[in-house]
Amino acid sequence: MSYETLIVEQTEGVTMIRLNRPEALNALNSQLLGELCAALDAAEADEAVRCVVLTGSDRAFAAGADIKEMSTKTYAEMFKQDFFGASARRIEQFRKPIIAAVAGYALGGGCELAMLCDFIIAAESAKFGQPEINLGVAPGIGGTQRLTRFVGKSKAMEMILTGRMMDAAEAERSGLVSRVVPADQLIGEAMAAAAKIASQSPLAVMMNKELVETAYETTLSTGVAVERRLFHSLFAFDDQKEGMAAFVEKRKPDFRGS
Numbered sequence: 494m495s496y497e498t499l500i501v502e503q504t505e506g507v508t509m510i511r512l513n514r515p516e517a518l519n520a521l522n523s524q525l526l527g528e529l530c531a532a533l534d535a536a537e538a539d540e541a542v543r544c545v546v547l548t549g550s551d552r553a554f555a556a557g558a559d560i561k562e563m564s565t566k567t568y569a570e571m572f573k574q575d576f577f578g579a580s581a582r583r584i585e586q587f588r589k590p591i592i593a594a595v596a597g598y599a600l601g602g603g604c605e606l607a608m609l610c611d612f613i614i615a616a617e618s619a620k621f622g623q624p625e626i627n628l629g630v631a632p633g634i635g636g637t638q639r640l641t642r643f644v645g646k647s648k649a650m651e652m653i654l655t656g657r658m659m660d661a662a663e664a665e666r667s668g669l670v671s672r673v674v675p676a677d678q679l680i681g682e683a684m685a686a687a688a689k690i691a692s693q694s695p696l697a698v699m700m701n702k703e704l705v706e707t708a709y710e711t712t713l714s715t716g717v718a719v720e721r722r723l724f725h726s727l728f729a730f731d732d733q734k735e736g737m738a739a740f741v742e743k744r745k746p747d748f749r750g751s
């Protein structure tokens with residue numbers, strides 16, 4: 494499949510999706526989000542794909558929703574089109590791991606898109622922000638909710654009300670990103686993490702992803718109970734037998750996803 498606003502590369506077990514609207518700092522318009530959903534559908538359907546890396550350019554992961562596309566829309570249009578709601582839900586419901594590899598600006602919808610991924614690896618050049626307040630609006634695909642969960646009320650409130658950007662070091666200190674790497678190592682580090690995930694049991698990976706997500710949706714006691722059930726259920730798969738046998742036999746496991 495060919496895309497106009499994405500570059501999609503396939504390596505063993507990993508799909509790398511690069512947002513590619515350099516003329517607009519990868520601003521998220523309907524075409525780009527439609528293509529991103531199609532690329533995720535393809536990655537979801539392909540059993541050989543075990544992990545996705547989502548990235549942008551050195552200058553911008555994405556500088557937000559496309560302001561030029563949005564600027565003249567009416568409330569009725571936004572509501573009828575469920576503006577970017579379906580795309581956000583598609584990314585939320587993607588069952589395989591997605592790593593955001595962020596260099597440069599991740600602003601507005603760009604910051605929200607990174608937060609929709611399972612974790613964020615940032616280049617030293619990364620800048621995160623929710624500057625929608627400067628445009629007289631608010632974040633629209635989860636920014637007020639997810640940023641607050643990541644960095645706490647005080648910092649989220651300050652960033653969202655003032656539009657201040659956070660650099661990579663502050664993002665790491667605040668728990669927004671898993672780690673910061675030199676810009677020239679960003680893709681290598683993200684692909685290495687993706688390759689490591691791709692070498693695990695895909696069934697265990699999907700269940701572990703669901704379990705961490707459950708921590709955001711439920712109480713501690715319910716989350717722990719769900720975890721115990723899924724932990725027990727993993728013993729139904731050949732991959733559990735293979736993983737534990739390989740440990741005992743001091744060899745590398747060969748996970749088949751069965």
Ligand code: CO8
Nearest residue numbers: 516517518520521556557558559560561577601602633634
């Ligand atoms: N939308 C459309 N075009 C953009 C955007 C954008 N968000 N950001 C940058 N561009 C364009 C510029 O218009 C410019 O194009 P042109 O050369 O044709 O004028 C080009 O990209 C380069 O940008 P700049 O010249 O401005 O580059 P600078 O290095 O001077 O500045 C900044 C970089 C600071 C990133 C600046 O471009 C900026 O402030 N951009 C807007 C950031 C912003 O406000 N983002 C929030 C948008 S609102 C939003 O995301 C709401 C989300 C709700 C739902 C989301 C669903 C996905």
